[in-house]
Amino acid sequence: MVQGMQEIIPILLSAVAISTLLNVLLRRANIPTAVGYIVSGAVLAALIEIEIDADGSLGHIAAFGIVFLMFTIGLESSLHELMQL
Numbered sequence: 001m002v003q004g005m006q007e008i009i010p011i012l013l014s015a016v017a018i019s020t021l022l023n024v025l026l027r028r029a030n031i032p033t034a035v036g037y038i039v040s041g042a043v044l045a046a047l048i049e050i051e052i053d054a055d056g057s058l059g060h061i062a063a064f065g066i067v068f069l070m071f072t073i074g075l076e077s078s079l080h081e082l083m084q085l
Contacts (some may be wrong), residue, residue, distance in 0.1 A: 015044050033076070036070055038066075 019040035026036045 010020060011044075011048060014047070015040065018044055034069060037065075037072070047054060 022040050023033050023036035
């Protein structure tokens, strides 16, 4: 368990760094942050050569990414916009 945690920490740190840098650059071009997170995931997958494994850890990371994406989309919407819908 400890060995798996030591492997995931650099991946998470690099994912945060890549997504932050990419979203700062895309924000200047008025591109939504959701696009930046999707592109960040593709870049990170290419850099660390993620393989589909049998224990399902990739599924857990994907579920975390979806929850994080939904959270950030919720932060960007306002109550006024929701009332208009």
